[in-house]
Amino acid sequence: MTGTVGSSLPRVVIAGRPNVGKSTLFNRIVGERRAIVEDEPGTTRDVIEAEVEWGDRRFVLADTGGYEQGDLDRFGPLVARQVEAALAGADLVLLCVDSEAGVTPADEEVADLVRKTGKPVIVVATKADSERREAVALAEASALGLGTPVPVSALHDINVVRLLDLVAERLPETPPSIERDRVRLAVVGRPNVGKSMLVNAVLGEPRVIVSEVPGTTRDAIDTDIDTPFGPFTLIDTAGVRRRGKIERGVEYHSVLRTRAAIERSDVAVLVIDGSEGVTAQDTHVAGMVLEATKGLVVAVNKTDLWGEGFEARRRELSAQLRRKMGFAPWALVAFVSALTGRGIDDLLRLAAEARAARRRRVPTGELNTLLRAAFRKHAPPVVRHKRLKLFYATQAGVDPPTFVLFVNDPELVHFSYRRYLERTIRTAYDFEGTAIRIIFRPRNVQES
Structure with missing residues (x-):
């Protein structure tokens, strides 16, 4: 093994049978569309993770594929193993059931799996976007025997804040985040x-x-x-x-x-x-x-x-x-x-x-000396009775390395001469492994 994976943060795992709204809930909490959401069951196959900060708590939120025993889909056994591994490493499980469909035998199978892990669990009744669905969800999901369900609608952002408050109560305090340059x-x-x-x-x-x-x-x-x-x-x-x-x-x-x-x-x-x-x-x-x-x-x-x-x-x-x-x-x-x-x-x-x-930078003086020598060694071709002239060059930025060359007329730059100048810069300085950007601007832009 080349490296070590992961984070010391608590891990909250979203689990449930296929198509109960796990990825929609994940995307709502994370605040961006990280997991693909479709009506097609089994859309999420891998475990997708993101760090979440709520109040004074930070944790890793994991979205898992739909768990279904006896799934005949070719990926079913692979997804099941991923879910089981994720649950084994969880500090808290969000067990999702569909309030619209009610508790199904497949939900009971996932609940049994979660119960056997002995992990703390919050039952989340998803798609509860009306009072009727909330009432039905509370009644049916309570029968799983895993505590009082929390009815939410991730799509309409109903009760998601309440759910996150409950998650924060279940998790230990976490140290301040230290940003690493990854x-x-x-x-x-x-x-x-x-x-x-x-x-x-x-x-x-x-x-x-x-x-x-x-x-x-x-x-x-x-x-x-x-x-x-x-x-x-x-x-x-x-x-x-x-x-x-x-x-x-x-x-x-x-x-x-x-x-x-x-x-x-x-x-x-x-x-x-x-x-x-x-x-x-x-x-x-x-x-x-x-x-x-x-x-x-x-x-x-x-x-x-x-x-x-x-x-x-x-x-x-x-x-x-x-x-x-x-x-x-x-x-x-x-x-x-x-x-x-x-x-x-x-x-x-x-x-x-x-x-x-x-991230490499070239000093401005060295860059200008290099490019002026390149122009003397190999003069630009004549285009429409005019020849390209270089007045000044600078490295404007990194990530990617970006060089701005102020010239008499950018339209005189032939693509072959652009490649020549790029090779000149690369030969003098080690930019192997990355694309670089060269921008030609007219001199009047520099003067303004």
Whole structure:
């Protein structure tokens, strides 16, 4: 195991049968749409967590998949094991039942499971958006024998504050939060290349459902981990398919969530299948990362399948990457096996290096000396009888490294000359592992 997972904060686990409103309640408490919500039962498959602060209490809130014994769905047993593991680590359980449907045999099965854990529990009667439903919920849910239910409507924000007050009463006081500078790492790629297995290999425990069925992961799942290479937040995302294969509904939202995960990451780990090589869809996902100007580490997974031909296959894949991902020659590459754990430390080390590169600053004087020498060495091409002239350059920011060049006319910048200047900066300073941004502005903007 490479690092240690988690938090010393108390853990509150939301549990219940499928489609009782667990994710809606989670999203209401967290205050943002972290879990996908659809009418389709079984939408949430993995355990999704977020830190919550209420009054003087802080805790980790976990949303679990719907628990149902004997579920014939291919993911049913995997979801059940995830729920059982989450309950085992809970300090408090929020057992959700649907006030509209009433208590069902499936609810009683989940209640029995929670009762056997011996964990403190609050029964939450969800979808109670009327006095009639509240009354019915109190009567039926009380029969579970787990205390007085709390009727809530997460959708309409009814009694959620009361529920949080009860949660706070059940939890111990927590110390003030200490912000850690974590590297936000989005694990991205097309479906079924081993993203979730890779995350589990890093964590050292099965936090994300792994299946051979493409599209298993639907939500973007955040997990904090402390490693010898620094603290990370791992974001496991749904696989991105070609546009023509994206369906509306859950999978459509998953792709949007993947794009959002890339946007809020520092570095993206693009997982590709080492047994198949670099595909057009791999380059499409890499393009999404480049478009967002993020750090990029390519994780060539499933290298355990290479056997004795490891070195030859590694050279072949390296050549493929240079050929098919020439638009991002600065990307770092790690050869890994999520199954055996090979290369995981190397992957985290490269991700930390990419994050450090995103924070690197170039002194203004050195930057101007470098670029003036580049202009003298290789003059810009003449465009419409005019030649590009550089007046002044500065690094305007980091995350991503952003350079502003004041010139006579930005329209004179040819894309090949832009690439030349970027290579010049990268050769002089170590920006390997991250995209950089170069902005050309007319001199009058500088003067104003």
